[in-house]
Amino acid sequence: MTHGGDILKVGNEGREVFWNAPFPTEPILFLFTAIVLAIAAYGVYLRWQMWTAIGKPEDRTDQPKERIRSLIINGLFQVRTFREYYAGIFHSLIFFGFFVLIFGAAVDATQFHIGLPFFHGKFYLWFSLLMEIFGLAVLAGVVMALVRRYVLKPDLLGYQGKPDNTFDDAVVLILIGAIIVTGFIIESLRIYVNYNLDGYTWEVWSFVGFALSHIYTGISYDSVRMAHKVMWWTHSFLTFAFIAYLPWSRLMHIITSPVNQYMKSLKPKGYLEPIRDFETAETFGVGKLEAFTWKQIFDSDACTRCGRCQDGCPAYLSKKPLSPKKLVQDIKTHWEDRVKIVLAARKLAKEKGGEPEIPPPDKALLGDVIDMHELWACTNCMYCMENCPVYVEHVPKIISMRQCKVLMDAEFSPELQLTYRNMENNSNPWGIGGHLRADWAKEIGVKTLAEDPNVEYLFYVGCSGSFDDRGKKVSVAFAKILKAAGVSFGILGTEEGCCGDSAMRGGNEYLYQSLAQANIELMNGYGVKKIICTCPHGYNALKKDYPHFGGNFEVYHHSEILADLIAGGRIRLKKAVSSLCTYHDSCFLGRYNDIYEQPRKVLSAVPGVRMVEMKRNLEKSFCCGAGGGRMWMEEDIGERINDMRTDQAIEAGAETIAVACPFCLTMMADGIKDRAMEEKMKSLDIAEIVWDAMDLEEAQAAPAAPSE
Amino acid sequence: MNIVACVKQVPDTEALIKVKPDGSGIDEGGIKWVMNPYDEYGVEEALRLKEAKGGEVTIVSVGPARAMETIRTALAMGAEKGVHVSDPLLDNTDAYTTAAALAAVIKGLNPDIIFCGQRAIDDDSGQVGSILAAILGIPQVTIVTKLEMADGKIKAIKPIEGAQLVIESTLPCVITTQKGLNEPRYASLPGIMKAKKKPVDVKNAAALGIATEPKAKVAKMTPPPDRAPGKIIAGDDPAAKAAELVRLLREEAKVI
Known part of the structure; x- marks a missing residue:
């Protein structure tokens, strides 16, 4: 099949779509396309029936603009897949490769049916090159995926050391690989004829096919044409198989992933829908x-x-x-x-x-x-x-x-039952008498809102800061800093109650709401507008969950306040605190509230502090083990999470584990003890480090400035 | 089976106890009231018995209006109904009168077994269960840490110094409950909600036909004396300080 002289002119480079595939190839192709699309559609329909069969209603279609944005960022641009580099790279190679190749096939089809005025010459050459590159990209991605899954065998592709590979995983990768390989083979067979017989010299632009075409040297053109036909149909049927197989395999994620990205929660991170119908509902939570x-x-x-x-x-x-x-x-x-x-x-x-x-x-x-x-x-x-x-x-x-x-069911660990009873009876998880809540503040003379409600900030101390011996020191340090900086603030004193975070996260929404409501009533009663928390758990609850119950406050974490006070020159850090310091991200500060920078800024501002990061940090930080009510429960399976985190700090060579959360503080202190590192390491809250660097301990802290 | 569990409302163990200036009792302001922990074991054991053998658990309490919360707590745990003896004449009454009030209620309930905490953590008298058994004229097994029921009898274990007693008793009887008997359950939320609608009879002394004049009275309540502050032996010479320490331990503390 030759084309005479025209096509050989410069600027006319191109090729014939459906080359070597005479009638009735195209109708057959259409027929099969229709069949496999029907199979795929049926598969999706069956799945649709399953998706819609059970489950309570929930609206995930509001704010379409925001949802489309999410879809573009994480669906189209695959941003989150790169949180793991290797997988991000191979997935993107396959994803973008496929995307471009499908686009290429669409261009081919358009050229065939309507004709594209620009589908020749330079455009065609660049188009060919692009297709080659992205074809190779898919192939490289498939090889990387195969190597990862079957050679490297990372633990995340399994459970407790055993890979959880399914037959389908292999089928999908091999299918994609085979489509690309057969694609290159038919291209090389065509090029063998087009280049050698028809004189299409520009085929070098299709560099993979061109390189492969040399294999056939010496074979008759008729045989190559025959081989081309066979491979062409093989390629086509593999592609059909891919389409038909899609809803029955993990390939379904091509549909479900973007849908789920579109339907993602647009609520604040860590948002939990509160139970609102305690009086009328017959069941609570999910038991089936x-x-x-x-x-x-x-x-x-x-x-x-x-x-x-x-x-x-x-x-x-x-x-x-x-x-x-x-x-x-x-x-x-x-x-x-x-x-x-x-x-x-x-x-x-x-x-x-x-x-x-x-x-x-x-x-x-x-x-x-x-x-x-x-x-x-x-x-x-x-x-x-x-x-x-x-x-x-x-x-x-x-x-x-x-x-x-x-x-x-009221079936849960006895430790947690005790914790809840303590929270019920004394409004703190330890069950220490509520009348002792403000004792930490006695010596430094912090006023309560009952004594003086005309203050800018309420310092919501929380249970750790009120009852835990280490936590109390942090409260004292922070209160002294505020006083020295002339910040107008007060506390609730013994009127303050537990924030309820541990109850909520441990599933006791009823207790949580009663605690939250008591606090909100009290705070609203004093006309509180701005609140500072030293505990990220209280911070998160007050900021994100209290608004459900009529508690609308501007809530700050002390790391934010400290960073502001330092940046604004309201506190001066004079004393060098010589220490190699690592900052341990609290989950409820970092991942829940994106506060990563402020505590690090605070520490960096302290003279003498040298910072070192642990391997797991920022949004990939490793929990201390105390969130989700775990603070109050025995940890009797496996290793202790706080010890593992301490090991990570030891590995980083840190002398100080700086934290901005009282739970983390306890967990890290315990970890340091467990690892017998008390001589070499300590855990400190950033407020303690700052107060130390302010070097005002000897001198009496300046009296609070009059309220603004 | 008719099971009765007697409960008393007491200040939380962590509550700050302040004696009224006139020594007539404690200042109740700011106190968190809870179910007497020993009574919780009784309620729990009553519920377990009901769950195993069938029947009904009735909660009986003598106390001021606020004691209703404690009855509701027991109902939330799973008891069927309650009787609240509420009468200002019975506020802060003695063990005998309390037991007499309980007995007057319980007689009408035709019980198979009655649970009382071995003592209440507020006044620590530990008499009510025993007096109740005496008034009702039925056997009692006190300070029980294990209980079994079979063939219309109970077998209870009671720890004593260096040994434990296995005591068998006929029914009906009074059991006073001790820590270790069980782990009281945490009330489920549907339990709490249902408890609000469960029937509680409120009765006064006149209705029960009991004498309200206590036989024993708290004449005066005084806080424990303040502890004398510790002494720090000053000085630079360790030997002299040691000598002074020995002298003080011998002459003042009289321990050596």
Whole structure:
């Protein structure tokens, strides 16, 4: 098949779409395309039926602009996949490669059917080169993925050391690889004829096909044409297989991932929908699959088992049974089993009439599907959610299941029961008499709002800062700093109550709300506008959750205030504090509230402090182990999370573990003790470091300036 | 089976106790009131018995209006109904009158077994269960840490110094409960909500036909004397300080 002389002129470079594929190739192609699209559509329809079969309603379609933005950033530009470099790179190679190749195929098809006036000459040459590069990119991505999954075998692609590879994982990668390889082969066969026989010298631009075409030297053109036909159909059928297979395989994530990214929570990070109908509801929390919202169920289908969540999960890495990936996958498996039964029962009822008889599940969600040790191992650190490329929401699921165990079944650890009783009776988890709450402040003379409500800030001290011996020192240091800086502030004194964070995260929403409401009533009664918290747990609760119950305050963490006071020159750091210091990110400050910079700025401003980062930091920081109510529970499985974090600080060579959270402070101090490093290391709150550097301890702290 | 658990509302163990200036009792301002912890074991054991054998648990309490919260707490844990003996004439009454009030209520309940905490943590008298058994004329087993019921009898374990007693008793009887008997449950939220609607009879002394004049009275309540402040032996010479320490321990503290 030659084209005469025209095409050989400069500027006319191009090729014939459907070369060597005479009629009726095209109708056959259309026929098969229609068939496989129907198969794929049917598969998606079946899945759609499953997605919509069970689950409570939840609106995830508000703020479309914001949702499209999320989709572009993380769907189109794959931003979050790069939180793990290797996987990010190979996934992007495949993703962008595929994207461009599909675009290329569309251009080809348009050229064939309508004709593109520009599909020749330079455009064609660059187009060919682009297709070659992206074809290679996909291939490289597939090879990287295969090597990772089957040679490197990273732990995140498994559970407790055992890979969780499925047959489908291999099929998908090999299928994609085979499509690309056969594509290059048919190209090389065509080029062999076009270049050598027809004199298409520009085929060198298709450098992969061109290089491969040399293999056929000496073979007759007819044989090559025949081989081309065979490979062409092979390539086509592999592509058909890909389309048809999509909804039945992990390839489904091509649909579910962007949908889940679009449907992501636009609420503040760590947001939990409060229970609002205590008086009327008959069940609380999630005790069975059907009690999840459709989105919570859809999440589990959107999970691709990539394992990024597991890779920094403190519970998993400390050898507890919880893996966020496993938890979500277990929900998915349970859902797949359950939803089939539900759909079958409904179908039967439709045929026979009457109400569908849905048999009870043979496995209990809580106990069989999700083990209680898994459920209670979560520290709510939110590493999983912050690093999930498709925005699966693990933590709210865990909390809603805990709510069922606590509020409905009242079956949970005795330590936590004691903690809750303490919070009920004395409004603090330790159960220390509430009348002792303000004793820390006695010596330094901090006024309560009852004594003087005309202050700018309420310093909400929280339970650790009021009752824990280490925490009290932080409160004293911070209060002294505020006084020295002339900040107008007061405390609630013995009227203050527990913020309730540990109750909420441990599933005791009822107790949490009663504590929150008591605080809100009190704060509103004093006309409080601005609040400073030294504990990130109180900070997060007051800032994000109290507004649900009528508590609308401007809430600051002391790291923000300290950074401002230093930047504004209101406090002077005179004394050198010579120490190699690492800052441990509190989960509720960092991942929950994006406060990463301020505490580091504060520390950097202290003369003599040299900073060193631990390997796991910022949004990939490792939890201290005390969040999610874990502070109050025994840790009797696996390693101790705080010891692991301490080891990371030791590895970094730190002399001081600086923290901005009283829970972290306790956990790090315990870790240092466990590792017998008390002689060489200490853990300090940033407020303590700042107060030390202010060097005012000898001199009496200046009296508070009159309120502004 | 009719099971009765008697409860008393007491100040929380961590509450700040201030004696009224006139020595007539404690200042109740700012106090968090809770169920007497020993009574919680009784309620829990009553509920477990009901769950194993069937029947009904009735909570009985003698106390001021606020004691209703404690009855509701027990109902939230799972008891069926309550009787609240509330009468200003019975406020801060003695153990005998309390037991008499309880007995007057319980007689009408036709109980198979009655639980009382072995003592209340506020006045520490430890008599109510025993007096109640005496008034009702039924056996009692006190300070029980393990309880079994079979063939219309109970078998209870009671620890004593260096040994434990296994005591069998016929029914009905009074059991006074000790720490270790069980771990009291945490009330579920539906339990708390349902408890608000469960029936509680409120009765006064006249309705029960009991004498309200206590046989024993707290004549005066005084706070424990303040502890004398510690002494720091000053000086630079360790030997002299040691000698002074020995002298003080011998002559003032009289311990050596």
